Amino acid sequence: xxxxxxxxxxxxxxxxxFQALYSxxxxxxxxxxxxIIGANGAGKTTLMRAISGLMAxxxxxxxxxxQPIGAxxxxxxxxxxxxxxxxxxxxxxxxxxxxxxxxxxxxGRKGPWSLNSVFDLFPILKECRAVPSTSLSGGQQxxxxxxxxxxxxxxxxxxxxxxxxxxPVIIKSIYDALPVIVSEGMSAMIVEQDISKALSVxxxxxxxxxxxxxxxxxxxxxxxxxxxxxxxxxx
Amino acid sequence: MRVTRTxxxxxxxxxxxxxxxxxxxxxxxxxxxxxxxxxGEIFLYLALASLWNLMAGYAGLVSVGQQAYVGFGGYMxxxxxxxxxxxxxxxxxGAGVLGALIAVPVALxxxxxxxxxxxxxxxxxxxxxxxxxxxxxxxxxxxxxxxPVDIVRSMAEGRDARExxxxxxxxxxxxxxxxxxxxxxxSRQGLALTAIRDNELAAASLGIDIWRTKxxxxxxxxxLTAMVGALIFLQKLRISPDAAFSVNDWTAFVIFIVVIGxxxxxxxxxxxTLVFFALRETLSDLGTVYLMVLGLVAIIVMLKAPKxxxxxxxxxxxxxxxPLGYRVIQNKTDKD
Amino acid sequence: xxxxxxxxxxxxxxxxYALFAAGLSLIFGVMRLVNIAHGDLxxxxxxxxxxxVMATGLHPLLALVFVVPTMATIGYILQRGILNFTLGDDxxxxxxxxxxxxxxxxxxxxxxxSADPQKMNAGALETxxxxxxxxxxxxxxxxxxxxxxxxxxxxxxxxxxxxxxxxFRAVSDNQDIAQLMGxxxxxxFGLAMALALGVTAIAGILLGIRTSFDPSVGGGRLxxxxxxxxxxxxxxxxxxxxxxxILGVAQTIGAKIDPGWQILAGHIAFLIVLAVRPQGLxxxxxx
Numbered sequence: 001x002x003x004x005x006x007x008x009x010x011x012x013x014x015x016x017x018f019q020a021l022y023s024x025x026x027x028x029x030x031x032x033x034x035x036i037i038g039a040n041g042a043g044k045t046t047l048m049r050a051i052s053g054l055m056a057x058x059x060x061x062x063x064x065x066x067q068p069i070g071a072x073x074x075x076x077x078x079x080x081x082x083x084x085x086x087x088x089x090x091x092x093x094x095x096x097x098x099x100x101x102x103x104x105x106x107x108g109r110k111g112p113w114s115l116n117s118v119f120d121l122f123p124i125l126k127e128c129r130a131v132p133s134t135s136l137s138g139g140q141q142x143x144x145x146x147x148x149x150x151x152x153x154x155x156x157x158x159x160x161x162x163x164x165x166x167x168p169v170i171i172k173s174i175y176d177a178l179p180v181i182v183s184e185g186m187s188a189m190i191v192e193q194d195i196s197k198a199l200s201v202x203x204x205x206x207x208x209x210x211x212x213x214x215x216x217x218x219x220x221x222x223x224x225x226x227x228x229x230x231x232x233x234x235x
Numbered sequence: 236m237r238v239t240r241t242x243x244x245x246x247x248x249x250x251x252x253x254x255x256x257x258x259x260x261x262x263x264x265x266x267x268x269x270x271x272x273x274x275g276e277i278f279l280y281l282a283l284a285s286l287w288n289l290m291a292g293y294a295g296l297v298s299v300g301q302q303a304y305v306g307f308g309g310y311m312x313x314x315x316x317x318x319x320x321x322x323x324x325x326x327x328x329g330a331g332v333l334g335a336l337i338a339v340p341v342a343l344x345x346x347x348x349x350x351x352x353x354x355x356x357x358x359x360x361x362x363x364x365x366x367x368x369x370x371x372x373x374x375x376x377x378x379x380x381x382x383p384v385d386i387v388r389s390m391a392e393g394r395d396a397r398e399x400x401x402x403x404x405x406x407x408x409x410x411x412x413x414x415x416x417x418x419x420x421x422s423r424q425g426l427a428l429t430a431i432r433d434n435e436l437a438a439a440s441l442g443i444d445i446w447r448t449k450x451x452x453x454x455x456x457x458x459l460t461a462m463v464g465a466l467i468f469l470q471k472l473r474i475s476p477d478a479a480f481s482v483n484d485w486t487a488f489v490i491f492i493v494v495i496g497x498x499x500x501x502x503x504x505x506x507x508t509l510v511f512f513a514l515r516e517t518l519s520d521l522g523t524v525y526l527m528v529l530g531l532v533a534i535i536v537m538l539k540a541p542k543x544x545x546x547x548x549x550x551x552x553x554x555x556x557x558p559l560g561y562r563v564i565q566n567k568t569d570k571d
Numbered sequence: 572x573x574x575x576x577x578x579x580x581x582x583x584x585x586x587x588y589a590l591f592a593a594g595l596s597l598i599f600g601v602m603r604l605v606n607i608a609h610g611d612l613x614x615x616x617x618x619x620x621x622x623x624v625m626a627t628g629l630h631p632l633l634a635l636v637f638v639v640p641t642m643a644t645i646g647y648i649l650q651r652g653i654l655n656f657t658l659g660d661d662x663x664x665x666x667x668x669x670x671x672x673x674x675x676x677x678x679x680x681x682x683x684x685s686a687d688p689q690k691m692n693a694g695a696l697e698t699x700x701x702x703x704x705x706x707x708x709x710x711x712x713x714x715x716x717x718x719x720x721x722x723x724x725x726x727x728x729x730x731x732x733x734x735x736x737x738x739f740r741a742v743s744d745n746q747d748i749a750q751l752m753g754x755x756x757x758x759x760f761g762l763a764m765a766l767a768l769g770v771t772a773i774a775g776i777l778l779g780i781r782t783s784f785d786p787s788v789g790g791g792r793l794x795x796x797x798x799x800x801x802x803x804x805x806x807x808x809x810x811x812x813x814x815x816x817i818l819g820v821a822q823t824i825g826a827k828i829d830p831g832w833q834i835l836a837g838h839i840a841f842l843i844v845l846a847v848r849p850q851g852l853x854x855x856x857x858x
Contacts, residue, residue: 054751075753075756092744094743102737106754148752297662297666344845345845351662354666355607355794359798359842369831370831370832482790490667498663523678523681523682527679527682533667534653534667537667
């Protein structure tokens, strides 16, 4: 296999006096889909913030294609080709659906994704392209959030809790779209509380518990018992 | 382990403070006329700064329009003595009462503005006051008027006695204001205020009526500021709309004092006042450059040391001269 | 007829107030910053115009070619060098830092230009007028109003139809997520301040042609701009123009009753709006 696209080494993260991550070690290979599972408060969202640059870290604690990016600002990280589908969608309320997508594509990175290909992936968005993003349903908003991230033609895409608060049928349709997205050679990291969904689409998984990696395994081989041990710290 | 409010620094502060206060009360017997005038001015600025600090540093009400109450108080002193025939001392108290009364409708209006817009709203109010008083021809209109000699004479026999009285009044209001702020912040109401400052949402969920708490602070501050204003113009003996409602004299300088000394602490305005007057007495010959330096210092302090000089001192020595917070003392027998 | 005339003149005056307000409104909209030094920056632009006019002999309106880019540059540097460091949850730092800036600008101007009132000479433009029915309209006030309409229409177009406008709105909505889109918020804020001071430059030049000015008049301009913003309703640029017009009309009507009442009447109109409709007359409808 090739070198990892993302390498996390000795990552510590703090909120004032509270330490959320403890010398985290993990890696993500080129083209791989990685699942990060764990209970609430295990540090999953903190990890996302640390990678995307919303939280400052030591430069060497996060490496992207060998380059230290841990100390970069979020906009600099984004420029390198790392996109985020944030928890809770977080669309821009004063922008229309189309404008939300366009702002995702403003960096002008080359690649397969454009307004048209996003509309092909989620046809419903084309119909409501001119409406304010806040008037959409939760599932449609999630599609916009995914489309917005794709518009930057990232090499690595981070999905943060994309099934949270959505109806099962919507979750299914969004997860059905995932293979299409990652088939383009994109690497992906999926943070998810829905363990079976996360394992079904990923190659490999890490489980976090209280800011530490409690399990690392290929997604196909991991046993239920190992997960509950890693998830709750009980056998 | 025990929990206490006092500390040895605070006990020493009480002793030293008492000695200084006694010396200051005795100033008419040891200080020259010019020194006493300067001290009087210092006390009045100290009072204004402590009041502004209570609003901005504790209640989150950042006003750039406190000159409204300074000027209002000054004009009320003139109006109540000249037209009401009241003795000046009664008129000063009257200015306080009227200041509170006028603060109520003002607060009802400008409390509709949030944050920084509230600040500019207070400035509009001060301008309204200025323009209205400039229209009152009985008080000299735009050019202002002087306090009649017989009213000044009625205060005390002889110039020395008058100056001493005016000095004591200034010292008195400064002590009263600082004591009032201190006792208020230690009271239940004051705790509510601190809770609001620390976290408005959490305070509201604890059942603290934020609007009412801020309203009370605003009105009381207005009353006391009006009394300080009356004293300022009792010293000056002359009033005009531009002097009475000057944003530079009664707000800009006061803000610098509080910011430089340390906003949100009782000690801050005291330190700030001393620094401000030390700078003024040494640099004021520079005129406008002095004011630019003042502005620059305030910006640097706000960016680099937002808790001001007192904040720096406290971070280094863990001092609190006016004990507001509680501290936990480890007994010798407790294990670390 | 006198009253109609007062209302028309007040409306035209409102254009100038809307220009005072536009920069204030823009900055608040993008970064929730209220700039206490805004009025002093207007006056600074007037002095820059005066300096250009005196040095080159250009017509004051042509001086805009120099003053607008200069003020925009000052705005960008000011934002990146100082103001960006004051932004956050705490309200005090931006307020007190811009207050300090106000004092510095005011006294800096006093030091350089003295307290003597100055005025820019726009030649025949100042006195030119034309008849409309039985009304006589000054060319300068009409031009000022037209410029205000063009500026506000331009800002409106920029906000809703260009990539930079989209970026302004995105950063205003959610700074963190906007950063994830590759937007450097510090740079975007710098651009917003540059744009705001560009508009301020236009306001300053028109102020300096219309009336005499001295270093101390900034506070008053800030207040007029602020009143126009609040009367019109936050976050609505056309509302700001309407707010400026209402303020201008109130002032001219006040002045008609008694010359001493001009400014006071404007403040009273503002307070009435605050009492009756605190959200302003035309608040932004969401979406």
